[in-house]
Amino acid sequence: MRFRFRRYALAVLAAASSMLLCTQSAAAMPIRPVAATPPVDPGFLWGVATSGFQSEGHAPDSNWTRYIPSHPDYDALHDSVDFYDRYASDIDLAADLGVRVFRIGIEWARVQPAPGVWDEDAFRFYDAVIANIVRAGMRPMITLDHWVYPGWAVDRGGWRNPGMVEDWLSNMRTVVDRYAAHNPLWVAVNEPAAYISHEVRRGAADAGEMMERIAQAHNAIYDHIHHVQPGAQVTSNVGYVAGSEAEVNGAFLDRVAHRLDYVGIDYYFGYDPAQSLLGSITRATGSAIPNLPGTNIWELPLRTEGIYYALQHYSRRFPGKPLYIVENGMPTENGRPRPDGYSRSDHLRDTVYWIQRAKADGMNVIGYNYWSLTDNYEWGSYTPRFGLYTVDVRTDPALVRRPTDAVGTYTQLVGAGGVPADYRPTRSPAICFLVDPPASCLNPVAVP
Numbered sequence: 001m002r003f004r005f006r007r008y009a010l011a012v013l014a015a016a017s018s019m020l021l022c023t024q025s026a027a028a029m030p031i032r033p034v035a036a037t038p039p040v041d042p043g044f045l046w047g048v049a050t051s052g053f054q055s056e057g058h059a060p061d062s063n064w065t066r067y068i069p070s071h072p073d074y075d076a077l078h079d080s081v082d083f084y085d086r087y088a089s090d091i092d093l094a095a096d097l098g099v100r101v102f103r104i105g106i107e108w109a110r111v112q113p114a115p116g117v118w119d120e121d122a123f124r125f126y127d128a129v130i131a132n133i134v135r136a137g138m139r140p141m142i143t144l145d146h147w148v149y150p151g152w153a154v155d156r157g158g159w160r161n162p163g164m165v166e167d168w169l170s171n172m173r174t175v176v177d178r179y180a181a182h183n184p185l186w187v188a189v190n191e192p193a194a195y196i197s198h199e200v201r202r203g204a205a206d207a208g209e210m211m212e213r214i215a216q217a218h219n220a221i222y223d224h225i226h227h228v229q230p231g232a233q234v235t236s237n238v239g240y241v242a243g244s245e246a247e248v249n250g251a252f253l254d255r256v257a258h259r260l261d262y263v264g265i266d267y268y269f270g271y272d273p274a275q276s277l278l279g280s281i282t283r284a285t286g287s288a289i290p291n292l293p294g295t296n297i298w299e300l301p302l303r304t305e306g307i308y309y310a311l312q313h314y315s316r317r318f319p320g321k322p323l324y325i326v327e328n329g330m331p332t333e334n335g336r337p338r339p340d341g342y343s344r345s346d347h348l349r350d351t352v353y354w355i356q357r358a359k360a361d362g363m364n365v366i367g368y369n370y371w372s373l374t375d376n377y378e379w380g381s382y383t384p385r386f387g388l389y390t391v392d393v394r395t396d397p398a399l400v401r402r403p404t405d406a407v408g409t410y411t412q413l414v415g416a417g418g419v420p421a422d423y424r425p426t427r428s429p430a431i432c433f434l435v436d437p438p439a440s441c442l443n444p445v446a447v448p
Contacts, residue, residue, distance in 0.1 A: 045367030047101030237264030270303025
């Protein structure tokens with residue numbers, strides 16, 4: 001106990017020292033504000049994002065259909081928002097926004113119900129989804145693995161199974177061969193670090209082993225995609241963690257760096273000292289520590305200027321390589337207004353402002369997807385609402401898509417190429433160590 005307390009104290013001291021350093025370094029090399037922020041170019045890829053398991057419903061046997069019953073605190077999945085039956089009208093909603101990209105997932109568990117067996121009806125469903133996306137004037141972005149794999153793969157040991165990579169590739173090559181002709185953007189694996197974390201917490205994987213296998217899978221499917229679709233654009237998107245991005249995602253990206261055509265970035269939250277300290281203590285002690293009060297996903301700090309630092313981080317890590325915000329959005333609790341008064345529209349405008357600033361400063365940002373088109377199943381709960389269109393799964397059997405204020409806002413932004421040149425964010429940048437230290441303190445960005 002004394003040994004663990006000492007390491008706990010060292011973690012606290014390290015976190016406090018980091019904050020002090022950031023505070024002392026503030027304004028040391030400020031990034032000068034620009035007087036006007038130009039719109040993005042006409043080729044910019046505005047989009048929306050969805051996920052197979054989280055939105056489709058009618059879910060086949062998978063690791064997640066098995067996880068849910070073993071957690072009495074989880075909401076039952078039911079048919080989620082039933083994208084499976086409503087895909088055509090949902091795609092129309094996206095097209096009405098004027099966006100150019102529609103992200104979907106193709107569920108391994110749905111299309112391959114048994115080893116070596118593919119379900120042609122399941123593929124016909126995805127055929128229809130992709131045909132509707134293309135017909136509506138949008139480009140598909142296809143995610144191959146969004147944290148879900150078949151029940152039979154669970155029975156074989158999941159990512160603990162040395163044969164998992166080849167099982168994975170057998171399915172993914174089949175998917176790629178079927179849809180490469182539609183010239184999709186590809187996401188091999190969604191947020192590998194978070195995927196690994198979910199599996200490890202459930203005792204379904206070893207962290208290091210799973211990372212090596214996912215990197216191997218990414219690299220192999222990258223080569224296959226480029227074999228059948230010359231000129232393809234492939235990534236595995238990373239969930240950006242302010243203040244510790246290199247530590248969280250660096251090891252995976254080191255393993256796939258030469259097989260990334262663009263860097264897919266998911267950005268949501270600023271730096272949270274309490275959560276960062278909790279993570280440090282967890283790593284130092286090797287113990288699982290419960291979340292602190294006030295750290296529900298809809299309570300985490302929103303720092304829209306942080307997306308600038310996320311883009312800056314990867315523009316320096318991969319100079320010149322295209323950067324794409326694959327996911328970004330704002331969670332609310334059951335669709336209610338946030339206690340801090342931040343509206344979905346203001347959050348969206350402020351975020352787009354910082355993306356335009358990044359482009360104006362020379363970062364090669366090529367696209368932005370809003371997460372998500374509709375509310376969906378957020379990995380155990382229907383409480384967090386991210387959708388442009390809200391859907392109350394718990395109380396509305398009709399699953400009506402109700403537009404939020406951000407629908408009109410996003411339509412305007414897409415049509416205009418972003419916010420006006422003289423736009424100023426509704427919220428000024430926060431104290432630097434609450435955004436993305438140390439970068440946000442060493443080179444703080446400001447508004448005019």
